[in-house]
Amino acid sequence: MHNLKKKGDPDAFDENWKSREETYYNHFTEGEPKNQIQLAFQSHFEVFNEILSKYPTIGKSFLETGCGRGTLSNYFAKNHWDVTLLDYNDSVLKVAKKIFRAQNLKVKIKQGNALHLDFPDNSYDIVANIGLLEHFEDIQKLMDEQFRILKPCGWCFSYVVPERHDNIQRYFRWINILLNFLTFSWILNKKKEKPEVYRSDNFSERYLNCLEMNKVSKVITHGMYPLPMISHSPEFPFSLLPKPIELLLTIVFKITLKIRKKIFGRHGWICNEKFGQAFLVAFQKK
Ligand SMILES: C[S@@+](CC[C@H](N)C(=O)[O-])C[C@H]1O[C@@H](n2cnc3c(N)ncnc32)[C@H](O)[C@@H]1O
Numbered sequence: 001m002h003n004l005k006k007k008g009d010p011d012a013f014d015e016n017w018k019s020r021e022e023t024y025y026n027h028f029t030e031g032e033p034k035n036q037i038q039l040a041f042q043s044h045f046e047v048f049n050e051i052l053s054k055y056p057t058i059g060k061s062f063l064e065t066g067c068g069r070g071t072l073s074n075y076f077a078k079n080h081w082d083v084t085l086l087d088y089n090d091s092v093l094k095v096a097k098k099i100f101r102a103q104n105l106k107v108k109i110k111q112g113n114a115l116h117l118d119f120p121d122n123s124y125d126i127v128a129n130i131g132l133l134e135h136f137e138d139i140q141k142l143m144d145e146q147f148r149i150l151k152p153c154g155w156c157f158s159y160v161v162p163e164r165h166d167n168i169q170r171y172f173r174w175i176n177i178l179l180n181f182l183t184f185s186w187i188l189n190k191k192k193e194k195p196e197v198y199r200s201d202n203f204s205e206r207y208l209n210c211l212e213m214n215k216v217s218k219v220i221t222h223g224m225y226p227l228p229m230i231s232h233s234p235e236f237p238f239s240l241l242p243k244p245i246e247l248l249l250t251i252v253f254k255i256t257l258k259i260r261k262k263i264f265g266r267h268g269w270i271c272n273e274k275f276g277q278a279f280l281v282a283f284q285k286k
Pocket residue numbers: 001009010013014065066067068069070071072086087088089092112113114115129130131132135
């Protein structure tokens with residue numbers, strides 16, 4: 001991918017992911033979420049679904065770029081969307097394929113580059129990605145490609161996880177440091193040196209600047225994930241705690257989201273961009 005060796009080269013993802021058992025976790029669940037990541041993906045889907053119920057697409061074709069295991073796409077496939085997965089990394093696509101097969105869900109799988117999508121103009125009703133855009137320094141080409149392959153009335157949902165140290169996580173960092181120390185992760189992780197992956201600190205404005213506003217009918221941006229990530233190893237890819245602790249945290253977090261909903265009168269997962277772990281950049285093509 002051009003000169004991105006230092007700026008989020010997909011080969012760095014290859015090396016980073018392959019070395020970690022977390023790559024093989026399946027974060028999709030149909031029932032109640034039992035850990036922090038299941039809660040997160042279920043909540044992402046609910047937020048996207050709320051937007052779609054207000055501003056529907058015409059058809060049901062869905063593409064996830066930089067899909068990894070394709071967790072978000074599992075939700076769309078379960079809800080009768082015609083899903084295509086695309087990732088640069090062949091080995092992670094094999095993981096995604098296994099997960100879809102285990103769920104008995106139909107999917108098309110394509111190895112490819114989000115910078116040069118091998119699809120004609122106006123191909124999909126939704127293009128979505130989770131944790132992809134922040135890994136590129138030059139995002140104009142990515143945004144142009146997403147726009148190009150969208151059908152009229154189609155939505156692009158980009159969930160972006162910026163490199164920031166002033167969001168909600170700052171109040172809870174001490175817990176993770178303590179967990180890291182108590183579980184000896186600081187010794188174990190030292191042995192598993194992994195390549196750095198580039199992550200930008202841009203907010204949504206930077207992404208919106210790439211859009212031609214006269215060609216979109218609706219733009220939505222807001223913060224997402226107003227909860228801490230609690231883990232002995234919270235960096236990417238996120239490590240889960242033992243099951244009973246995850247379950248307890250999930251229950252506490254769900255109650256927190258319900259209270260937030262009561263107070264703010266919107267989905268509890270939505271928040272101020274500076275406060276959340278991530279933010280949404282969404283637009284609907286005219
Ligand atoms: C942070 S991971 C996110 C994975 C997935 N979206 C998830 O939610 O678990 C980023 C993914 O983007 C993929 N990727 C990186 N650069 C890419 C590119 N230029 N084209 C397509 N996929 C890319 C990586 O292989 C990796 O699977």
